[in-house]
Amino acid sequence: MSEQQLFKVTIDNITIEVPAGTTVLQAARSIGGDVAPPAMCFYSKLEGSGGKCRTCLVEVSKGSEKDPRPMPKLVASCRTTVMDGMEVKNITSPKVKDARAGVVEFLLLNHPLDCPICDQAGECHLQDLGYEHGKEGTRYEFQRRTFKKYDLGQYIQLHMTRCILCYRCVFTADQLTEKREHGVLDRGDHAQIATFIEKNLHNDFIGNVIDVCPVGALTDKTFRFKNRVWFLKPLDAHRDCPTCSGRVTLWNRGDEVFRVTARKDEWGEIEDTPDGKTGWICNTCRFEKKKTSDWMIEGPRNVNRHSVISQGHYVGLQKPQETIEKVLDGRQPKLLMDIHNISDVNKPSVELSAINGAATSSVFNK
């Protein structure tokens, strides 16, 4: 292949070079940190995704070297490709911050905010988005929209009330399964994800819709209400699976496997397998293999996410630099007194049950 053409792009005053055809969002992600706009609908593994939620809006203050005019409107960074010399403002643009706060408010407008009883809590992108880009409180004073819960087959529950209509599950089913059996019905704020006639999704790979769903609208019925995700210990594991790569993350408590998911990267997207394919996993791995003995455990998984899910996993833990020796000017710590030798509190000769009243020092001094 001929040499990849490289484009220079400046995002929030940081200049990098990326291959032509890269989207602004992907370029920003390669810088990382706060420069990467939040993305609720775009999913790099799903063709055609993005452009819908509008959380990733950015300001293009210079179109390109050739045509330096700024773009008149904010653009969806997930669906805008970089041009050579483009200058983009994300968190450095007040317009972006204002519009994004608006989008967060819109997304939460009809959201039930039932995080306390939602399985997604702790790994929910909408929670993260709300914390990071939203405002406290809402100005909405009307009844929120609700839908009935549906079982989509034996494994998946659809809780449409929480859905943000990102269309990721629709793209997943379209691109991963032979015949898509669900989609979007109706329009506008009354639109819903639904199945057509049959309320059942049959397909070896349909479980992946749970992983792509940014919120708690599609949940794993084998895991429902079993545990909070932040109490679980994520472990990388694999098995020899005839259907999929068999590379998963186990979510354990003690030796018990509570749930199985695909392996997700820091943007919440399913990681590639070593052969470069997206690591979708099959229903058998996800729903049926719930014993530690089903798996070869590789080791703990570092979950690099902003929300409470990483709580307790000590990711990025800052250990104090100084050692005791340093603090003590090079002297070794010295045992000054062994409390057990001096105190008789633990005297085995005194039968505790025989003490009449409170056990005070007078009892032991006898």
Place this chain on the structure above:
Amino acid sequence: MGVKLLLEKAHIPGIRTYEVYRREGGYRSVEKALQSMTPEAIVEEVKKSGLRGRGGAGFPAGMKWSFIAKPEGVPRHLVCNADESEPGTFKDRYLMEFLPHLLIEGLIVASFALGSNNTYIYIRGEYAWIVDILETAINEAKANGWLGENILNSGFDCNIHVQRGAGAYICGEETALIESLEGKRGNPRIKPPFPAIKGLWQRPTVVNNVETLAAVVPIINIGGDEYAKIGVGRSTGTKLISACGNINKPGVYEIDMTVSVEEFIYSDEYCGGIANGKRLKACIPGGSSVPILPANLLLKTAKGETRYMNYESLSDGGFATGSMMGSGGFIILDEDQCIVKNTYTLARFYRHESCGQCSPCREGTGWMEKLLLRLEKGEGKMSDIDLLWDIQRKIEGNTICPLGDAAAWPVAAAIRHFRDEFEWHVTHAQEAQTRNFGLAHYADPIHVPVTA
């Protein structure tokens, strides 16, 4: 009497049939185009005419045609947008119902210019009876050699297919229309790519409004230069206006764009004045999506000049004091109309018609509707008015397709110009349930500061 290029023959008995239409000089433009002109020459002629798209955005038609990509071996398509679902707009219906052959004729010429062998008319589902009229006309045209293979021995093949929509306003947006035509859910596409590069079945496609395509006929017949002499400035040719609301003579009028708004409303040739001797309060001059104007800003611009029925003059003053030509749906409100209620009705429409893809439009339209209903019922708060303003501001410009803007603009304009009427619904909540705010000062002359 102004010049009439489209509707001149609309009332000749039997004009809907091929024989009469042909006898009256129909299909001359096809003969001229296919026998004596190249496709490029036709595009050039349309460019010269200055014809602007009649579907709402007013984009120059010739320019749009010249953008169509021409990759080797890939078919191209022309699609006629007959979805006409904008409240207040009903001009395409009239044209198709009375002069189906005029549209077919324009379609053949445009198809030839663009190299479209399969051309589609996507028609609003509710216009069921017009489908029959169009299909009859297509069959007649085909039987007489104007459609099919090797038309007039030019080597050009063309067929026209009529496809009915299923009742969604959003399918009038060109990329949603294309999706729907492909048999999918009518969600607008994210642009780029534009239809001119990847449209119907990923092939280069031009989408034009019914009236735009019909106007190609007189342009070819009289020539682009002659056409451009009619009208004024960049508003060339004639425009169909569907006038409705509180006027004496609602209907579809063809105007050359030199008529003043005042003349259009009050002269007997057009609307014939406000009905029942009432006074004019406000007007939505270009279909429900464009900003509403109070009487004083409608008849005169903020500079105190006469406002005319054309693209430039209607938008004079920008959104602060002007509006838009839009799709030509001219809606008049008299002194008995309540602006709050009218705005609520429009908001309800947009909420219902939003496709729901992008969050600002999906959620924002529903929110605005609820707030407006509350205000209308006298249960609103003063802060609701500012909230509405903030919501529309956060929708506008932040969505995938212009429906978001179309939902935001009417609310913004109503608050901008009629804020005191909104406030009155809060301060006089009880009274607002029993009577309307009335004309108030909305027709008072606007003080124009004199500058030396």
